[in-house]
Amino acid sequence: MKTQLLMATTALAVTFGAGAQADTLRLLTWGGYAPEDVVAKFEEQTGHTVEVTKSNNEEMIAKLRATGGGGFDLAQPSQDRIAGPQAEFGIYKPMDLSKINADLFIPSMLDATKANTTVDGEVYGVPHVWGTSGLVVNTAEAGSVKDYTDLCSEDVAGKVSYRLKRPTLIGFAFAMGEDPFAAYGDPAKYEEIMGKVEEALIACKPNVKTYWGGGDELMGLVRSGEVVASMAWDTGGWKLNEDNPDVTFVAPASGALGWVDTFALPAKGKADDVAYEWINFVMQPEIAAMITAAAGNFTASQGADEFASDALKARYQASFPPEAIDNIKWYPPVPAGLEVIEGGVLDRVKAAN
């Protein structure tokens, strides 16, 4: 079967000649999304080379904006960060969905991502890896922390941390009983909600040990015991759980925030066919399971769960009872210009005494 497939590919390669020659795929992605074993396997099967650049949402957009969408052939921004930047800067090109094997994806996730990344009737993204952000809690020392606002309570004073970025603003807004996502389309209402969050965060400041900037910094703070509760990604909590069974990821009472990282084609990408090949390659259940093992997050690949390790599944189920999964707040697309409101709030919180 495998040889047949290989022969078929070879035949295809011969027929298409130039189109299928060995190319380089310049991939702009997150740490763990293109592990070495997966890259090696892809290179071996297709003869292409993959150059991986690790980044984050903001840097990806900034990098692509600087070149007008050049320098990379495939990027992996979060699904809520595609429509806005695309409308504003035009850094992506529409996806040719006929080149993607839709059977490999979990249908509901594929449809939701397509809907969220549609600009002027064109689809710009398909889902890859998903996960949530919520709270990492040392249950032995800070069992009382159940929601974002609990980070500001007396009993954990001086031993909490969070990131001064937009997920924190959104998380606090939900924990305070607001619905920031519903206000996305209404800048005045959004500014009002953010104003309340700003007050809460400034009032909370004496409680905070420091604002963490990167995943490694957070790991260090929690491992050393200097921080007992923090806002963090689910994988961070599960990784810490391996070293210290007391520390784990807790889905906040007001709902964990769900994100989906996608595949999107930069506007000036030069190897679209290889990009599609890569997408179809990594979405195969066995390969997707390898990525889950490296990144710690689950993928939108249909059937990959079966291949995931039992330890990870157990951690996932402990953090997410069924009602917590239903309560996940998925990020809707961020309208262009919203970052300016949030930016002002974050700057003022950081500067406040």
Next chain:
Amino acid sequence: MKNGARIGLALLLMPMLLWLSLLIVIPHIDMFLVSLRERVGVGEYQISFANYLTFFQEPLYLWTFLRTAVMSILATIITLLIAFPVSYFIAKIARGRTRSALFLLCLVPFWVSELVRTFGWMILLRETGILSNLLQWAGLVSGPVEMLYNDAAIMVGLVYTSMLFMVVPLVTTLESLPDEVIEAGYDLGGTNTSVMREIVIPHAAPGIVSGSIVVFMLSLGNYLTPTMLGGKDSLWFTELIYSQFIVRFNWELGAAFGFMLLLLSSLIVWGMLRLTGQTLERTMG
């Protein structure tokens, strides 16, 4: 012959001219143009000074700049106070191998990257770090002490990072001061302080000025040290520029901030030169 010399001069200057125009002048012109754009709608821009107005109207930005500038000046002064005796010892008192060894010791920390050096300070200063444990072991404090994440930690980091840039110009200028001049000062009845004040410091002035300018500019433009060692209140101006460019996608405001930084820091250096009666020509010559 004259023609040949002219071509030679042009060729010699070429690398520097290329460097200046391609990497400094042209990007700055582009940045300036970006800073003059104001976003009016999705993908629509118009020319205005709105970004510069924002800088002056939002007190936060001005305060952050002032804070950064004051702390950089302070860092420069502390660096000078520590580096001067060190340089004097290396240039005038130490001899032979000791001198090379001492100079090398100042250089050694710069063989590792700034990131690693800053991490080193984080390991030393943090609550569960070496200093805190040492103090507890010695019985000087009862519980863990947190020395990281405050302005003092930033100051330590800045002074440490810029020490070499003060020591090198100071050693060079102090070495050029003949020992006989100092001896003559003592022979003529000078005391330690008067010799220092009347002979050594005036001679070292160009070194002090150029060292101070470099250290001040490096501190003002430092991004890594303040973000890593600084606490929840320590906003540094470069951090603001970074977040405007990368996090908020607001290149227009970021570019305006960049230009204000360039302008205001040049102004501060000029003011300091005037205040101390120095000129740039004397410093360089």
